[in-house]
Structure formats: structure tokens, C-alpha cells
Amino acid sequence: MQNTLFLDAAFSRPTPRPPVWMMRQAGRFMPQYWEIKNKYSFLEMCKTPEIAADVTMLPVDLLGIDAAILFSDILVTGEAMGGELSFTQGVGPRFANPVRTAADVDLLETDVIDRLQYVADAIAVIQQRLGGHIPLIGFAGAPFTVMSYLVEGGSSKDFKTTKLLLHNQPELAHRLLAKIAKVTTDYLNLQIAAGVNALQIFDSWALALSWNDYEEFSHRYIKEIIGGLNRQDIPVISFCKGSSVFAPMMAEAKPDVISIDWNADLLNVKKTLPAGIAVQGNLDPHILYADKPVIKQQIHKLFERMRGENGFIFNLGHGIMPDIPFDHVKYAIEVVREFSY
Structure with a gap:
């Protein structure tokens, strides 16, 4: 690997500056992304290895980040299990067959890794294009987050149906989560075997949960997944909305x-974390709307706060919003790359 900054920081080794990548770094804020998106559906982009590679490479070629992340979606595991997944502009992801009953849970399959082979194929193409220049991050959705989409049938503001399932039928919720966790473990191991250099688990909606519910319905399954990974020399990143609260757990x-x-x-x-656990983050993505001197000031403020700390990867606290100016994202990455301790 020519640029080891990201892997060094992930393993809490010293780095001359913080490495940088950004969640949703290949996405809707890029005109070049829309040139591709206007030709294909979102799922076509995910399922065609060459197109997934094209999108993955956009921030590598245009932004100069220190790690690439596979272009895919957290819900491909739910689709592989039997969810009828679609994406509609302005609406987002939808499952036409929500999972609400014991019979619905029974219908979901778990021996489905062959249905995700297109992801392994995309990883092979991407690694060929990266040529060992920077690491490639693979990822999956955490069981609770994937479950919430399957149960709600799509995005939700209050997760009412999901929470009713957790509280009224906890045994059924655990059956569903166990199935998703099994598929997720297999899926991440598929990505490792295909050649990713790191993994991130996204629990995008964990913030909807109380402390006790997070422990019972999310944390235990993430712990199970991480424990089941063939993770030698492959750093694993755990992310959730709510990590500022849940980090100790x-x-x-x-x-x-x-x-x-x-x-x-x-x-x-x-x-507060055990020695040897690195941190990633945590710039408020809204700062990237601000004037460039403000962006630089805020990044430097964070870097000065973290001065002297090994195990720090610069990222946003969540993903880039679609209408953030591309030029501001590029500038932020330049600020990071020019910094040195």
C-alpha cells in the first residue's frame, strides 16, 4: 500500500497528519456522479461492477482522499434475504413487502451470499483500478438499521412500527435480527475475501433507541458480527448516529x-475509550456549507484539539449532504492534506 495513513491511524499508529475520507464521498454533491446516475437506476449502479467501480473512484480521482469506500448500499443484505427493494428519487428506499409478522420473518432467507457476488466482483475491479495506491473500505448496514427499513417498508421519522415490534414482540424481533446478523457476517467476510482493506458497520438509526434498547437490539448483534469476522490486518470501524452517547458500549x-x-x-x-481504539470524525457536515475560511478554522480547531493523539481519522460526523458545494468539499480535503503535526 503506497498510502498507509488511513490504516496506520485505524490501528492507532503514529501518522504525520490525520488521514481523511468522508462518508458519502462518492455521491449526489458531485456533478460527475449525476452524469452516471442519469443513465442508470441506483440498483443498476450498485449491481454492475464496472459502474460501481466508476463511482467509487470519483473521489479518488477528483478529491485526493486517503481511503476509498465501496459504492453500494446498506440495504443490499435485506434485498438478498428476500426484500423487494426499490429506490425512488425524492422518496428513497422502499421495501414492497414489509416484515411485520412471524410468517414474514420465516420467509427471509439466510444462505444468500451467492446473491451478493456482484459486490465481490466490484471489489475486484476497484482494487485493480486503485493499484495499491490507497486502501478500500467495505461496509454493511448494522442489523437494527437494516431491520428498521424491512419493518417500516422504507425510511421513517419515528420508527413507530419497529419500536412496537421490539417492545410487544421482542422474541420475534430477535429472530429477525439474528437472521440479519448472520447474513451481515457472511457478507462482510465475502468482502474481506474479495480484497477490501477495512470495514465499516453503519448503524444509521441507532439514535432512535434508548440506552437499554440499543444494548439489547443493536449492540449485541454488532458484537456478534465483529466477533465472526476474518479480520486479521483488516480494521473494523463501528459507526452509528448516537455514537457520542453509545461509544462506551x-x-x-x-x-x-x-x-x-x-x-x-x-x-x-x-x-473514555480503551487504549488501542481509534476515533473517526467528527466535523459537523453543515460546516461545509460555510465560507472557506470558516471551514479551515473549524478543521484546524479539531486538529489542535486532537494534537498528540494517535488513532485519529478525520471524517464528518455523518455523510455529505447532496447540496454542499463540491468546491467546499475539495477545499476541506486540501486543508487536511496540507496540515502537519
Whole structure:
């Protein structure tokens, strides 16, 4: 690997500057993304290895980031299990057959890794194009987040149907989560075998849960997944919205990195974590709307706060919003790359 900054930081080794990549770094804020998106459906983009590679490479070629992340979606596991998945502009993901009953859970399949082979094929194409220049991050959705889409039938503001399932039928919820966890473990191991250099688990909607519910319905399954990975020399990043609250518990699952949202002081969080667990984050993505001097000031403020700390990967507290100016994202990455401790 020519650029080892990201892997060094993920394993809490010293780095001359923080490495940088950004969640949703290949996405809707890029005109070049829309040139591709206007020709294909979202699922076509995910399922065609050459197109997935084209999109994955956009921030590599245009932004100069220190790690690429596979272009895919967290819901491909739910589709592989039997969910009828579609994406509609302005609506987002939908499952036409929501999972609400014991019979619905029984219908979901778990021996489905062959249905995700297109992801392994995309990884092979991407690694060929990267040529060992920077690492490639693979990923999957955490069981609770994937479950919420399957149960709600799509996005939700209050997760009412999902929470009713958790509270009224906890045994059924655990059956569903166990199935998703099994598929997720297999899927991430498929990505490792295909050649990814790191993994991130996205629990995008964990913030909907109380502390006790997070422990019972999310954390235990992430712990199970991480424990089942063939992770030698492959750092694992755990991310959730709510990580500023849940980080102490997240550490118990033994990830290499915890990605922190922007609601906490990053150094304070790091000091509460066991030695050897790195942190990733945690710039508020809304700062990228601001004027460039403000962007630079805020990045430098974070870097000065983290000065002297090994195990720090610069990222946003969540993904880039679609209408953030491309030029501002590029500038932010330049600020990071020019910094040195």
C-alpha cells in the first residue's frame, strides 16, 4: 500500500497528519456522479461492477482522499434475504413487502451470499483500478438499521412500527435480527475475501433507541458480527448516529475504530475509550456549507484539539449532504492534506 495513513491511524499508529475520507464521498454533491446516475437506476449502479467501480473512484480521482469506500448500499443484505427493494428519487428506499409478522420473518432467507457476488466482483475491479495506491473500505448496514427499513417498508421519522415490534414482540424481533446478523457476517467476510482493506458497520438509526434498547437490539448483534469476522490486518470501524452517547458500549464489541457524530468533543470521547481504539470524525457536515475560511478554522480547531493523539481519522460526523458545494468539499480535503503535526 503506497498510502498507509488511513490504516496506520485505524490501528492507532503514529501518522504525520490525520488521514481523511468522508462518508458519502462518492455521491449526489458531485456533478460527475449525476452524469452516471442519469443513465442508470441506483440498483443498476450498485449491481454492475464496472459502474460501481466508476463511482467509487470519483473521489479518488477528483478529491485526493486517503481511503476509498465501496459504492453500494446498506440495504443490499435485506434485498438478498428476500426484500423487494426499490429506490425512488425524492422518496428513497422502499421495501414492497414489509416484515411485520412471524410468517414474514420465516420467509427471509439466510444462505444468500451467492446473491451478493456482484459486490465481490466490484471489489475486484476497484482494487485493480486503485493499484495499491490507497486502501478500500467495505461496509454493511448494522442489523437494527437494516431491520428498521424491512419493518417500516422504507425510511421513517419515528420508527413507530419497529419500536412496537421490539417492545410487544421482542422474541420475534430477535429472530429477525439474528437472521440479519448472520447474513451481515457472511457478507462482510465475502468482502474481506474479495480484497477490501477495512470495514465499516453503519448503524444509521441507532439514535432512535434508548440506552437499554440499543444494548439489547443493536449492540449485541454488532458484537456478534465483529466477533465472526476474518479480520486479521483488516480494521473494523463501528459507526452509528448516537455514537457520542453509545461509544462506551460500542467499545465492548472490540472494533478498531469508533466513528463519532458531531454532538461530542472528540478528545473527551477518545479518553473514555480503551487504549488501542481509534476515533473517526467528527466535523459537523453543515460546516461545509460555510465560507472557506470558516471551514479551515473549524478543521484546524479539531486538529489542535486532537494534537498528540494517535488513532485519529478525520471524517464528518455523518455523510455529505447532496447540496454542499463540491468546491467546499475539495477545499476541506486540501486543508487536511496540507496540515502537519
